[in-house]
Amino acid sequence: MSLYCGTACRRKSFWCYRLLSTYVTKTRYLFELKEDDDACKKAQQTGAFYLFHNLAPLLQKSEHQYLLPQYSLVELEKLLGKLGQDTQRIEDSVLIGCSEQHEAWFALDLGLTNSSSMSASLQKPEMEAELRGSFIELRKALFRLNVKDASLLSTAQALLRWHDAHQFCSRSGQPTKKNVAGSKRVCPSNKIIYYPQMAPVVITLVSDGTRCLLARQSSFPKGMYSALAGFCDIGETLEEAVRREVAEEVGLEVERLHYSASQHWPFPNSSLMIACHAAVSPGQTEIQVNLRELEAAAWFSHDEVVMALKRNDPYTKQQNGTFPFWLPPKLAIAHQLIKEWVEKPTCPSLPA
Ligand SMILES: NC(=O)C1=CN([C@@H]2O[C@H](COP(=O)(O)OP(=O)(O)OC[C@H]3O[C@@H](n4cnc5c(N)ncnc54)[C@H](O)[C@@H]3O)[C@@H](O)[C@H]2O)C=CC1
Ligand SMILES: [Mg+2]
Structure with missing residues (x-):
């Protein structure tokens, strides 16, 4: 309690x-x-730092997984000294969490250059050799990390990217200054405060009671289908966004919807994925795919989806030259939605 x-x-x-x-x-x-900037500076003394290079996290390969090395402030200062860098660079780090024992965790990107500190980008191979690890693109690494590490790195990357893209005030054009934790930036000339932002995105698994509707964009890996997703328009409610996205992308009218869960998704920018199940009437299931948004969309039976969830080697080409139907990996909220539907395919009851 x-x-x-x-x-x-x-x-x-x-x-x-x-x-x-x-x-x-x-x-x-x-x-x-x-x-409190002073409290945060103090926390850095006993804190742990995770390193990035141009938004790619430093990882070490173990047998089946990637491990996440962390460095103390002293180790970081030593490293920067070895690489001929000013330790002032540590001021670019951002707070990403803490342990239950209150060890604060920070992320620092040594590849990005900052307008105010004028620090130069450090060479990746030189750092990788020194740190005995590799800076690996997060999209490639995410699915080989445990859930906790994946979530920590997603937050870190999103925050580092936001700071990199918000170095100037959009009103005065002057450089903005981050607080020590990196939870905001302030324009010194007009005191406007900028906070890190996420774009709300609805992701919806549509069902007609016995089948579910999945779609693919041409940018998806071959054979992969997912639930329908779309950015919320300004002024929209969650329910309105689901209704509009389903109508826009596949030409169907959602009758009922049910909120399931949410997830922070770092690609391509920070989104808050809001996952819902939705129902259409069994008599009105004819899909009209919007080809400007999607490459294909189709209804899939319960058995087909169960089979696809079991598929471990989705990239193997079949004999006829096509790729098998497969689904997003466990870490993606789309996977969770689909799994929920497989376990309980009947549709919930909130009106859209
Ligand atoms: N975690 C997961 O399980 C999944 C995550 N996603 C994510 O959902 C996001 C949205 O899905 P889409 O079908 O691409 O969205 P969408 O159906 O809204 O289409 C994208 C288009 O919307 C417009 N748009 C409106 N507001 C935007 C904003 N704030 N940022 C960027 N573009 C905006 C752009 O023209 C863009 O080309 C993607 O970023 C994708 O990474 C998608 C499927 C599964
Ligand atoms: Mg979409």
């Missing part, structure tokens, strides 16, 4: 941690680091 400390007693630190659950103290600690 979690105990809640009703009064936020501000004695030694920002909050009184004594009576709170581990989760709450951790959350409050992270909040303090985001709000």
Whole structure:
């Protein structure tokens, strides 16, 4: 059971941690680091750093998985010294979380150049040799990481990318300055504060009661089908976005929908994927594929989907030269939606 400390007693630190659950103290600690630059600098002294190069995380290969090396501040300072770099570069790091023991975790990109520190991009091969690891594109590495590491690296990459793309104020054109944690940037001339953003995206698995509708874009790997996805338009509710995307992409009218879960998705930019199941009436299932958005869409039976979920080697070409039908990997929320449908194909009851 979690105990809640009703009064936020501000004695030694920002909050009184004594009576709170581990989760709450951790959350409050992270909040303090985001709000208080001095506290965050202090946390760096005992913290752990994850390294990136041009948004690719540093990983070490073990037998079947990638491992995530972390460095202390002292180790990082030593490394920068060896590579002939100023330790001021550590100021570009961003806070990405902390352990239950309050060891703060930071991410630092040594390949990106920052407008204010004027630091030069470090050479990748030189660093890889020194660190005995490789900077691997996140898209390639994500599915060979455990869930916790994958989520940590997705957050880190999204935050590093956001800072890289928001170095200037869109009103004054002046360089913006990040706080120590990297939870915001401020324009020194007009005090406008910029916060990291995610784009909301709806992802919908449409069912007619016995089959589910899956689609593919030409950019997907060969043979892979997924649920319908689309960015929310400004001003739309979640329900309206689902209805519009399904109508736009396959020409069907959704009758009922049911929220399932959500996921942060770092590609190509930061999105908040909001996953739903939706139903269409069994009498109105004729698909009209919007070829400007999709390469193909089709209804799949329960058995076909069960078979596809079991497929381990999707990239193997079949004898007739085509690729087998397969589904997104476990880590993608599309996979979870499809798995839920396989386990319970009947459709839920919220009106769209
Ligand atoms: N994690 C998962 O399981 C899955 C994630 N996704 C992600 O969902 C996202 C959206 O899916 P799509 O079918 O591509 O969306 P979509 O159906 O909305 O089409 C993309 C188009 O929407 C427009 N657009 C509107 N707002 C945009 C914004 N904020 N950023 C970029 N483009 C915007 C652009 O013209 C773009 O070409 C993709 O980024 C994809 O990576 C898609 C399927 C599965
Ligand atoms: Mg789409």
